[in-house]
Amino acid sequence: MHELSICQSMLGIVEKTMAEHTGARLLRIFLDVGKGSTIEPVLLREAFEVITTNGPFEGTELVVNEIPLVGRCRACGRTFEYQEIALGCPECDSVDIEIESGLELAIRELEIDEDGAGDSHGGETV
Numbered sequence: 001m002h003e004l005s006i007c008q009s010m011l012g013i014v015e016k017t018m019a020e021h022t023g024a025r026l027l028r029i030f031l032d033v034g035k036g037s038t039i040e041p042v043l044l045r046e047a048f049e050v051i052t053t054n055g056p057f058e059g060t061e062l063v064v065n066e067i068p069l070v071g072r073c074r075a076c077g078r079t080f081e082y083q084e085i086a087l088g089c090p091e092c093d094s095v096d097i098e099i100e101s102g103l104e105l106a107i108r109e110l111e112i113d114e115d116g117a118g119d120s121h122g123g124e125t126v
């Protein structure tokens, strides 16, 4: 399950960003995940929950935005959405395909509550 290590490196980036926002609380992470990236959004969210439990990002929501896998045929120039990465161009059967999008894995946005600090609420420590 490589989703776990992906989550860990993602949180590494997030932690650096949050270090610049002292006292702020991270509400949501918006993540672009290409359909050709071999990442399973469901597993990614599960891994995220496991990692963040009891940590500084507990309660943060991971919002996964799936990007369709789009290829462009170098032979005939047609742009199409992949159903199966193994298939060639639906127009001319060429396999000389350039991937235009759908392989990305990137943090698009962090939703931060700047004055989310405060010891007065949410203190349900076990």
Ligand SMILES: [Zn+2]
Residues within 6 Å of the ligand: 073, 074, 075, 076, 077, 078, 089, 090, 091, 092, 093, 094
């Ligand atoms: Zn073609």
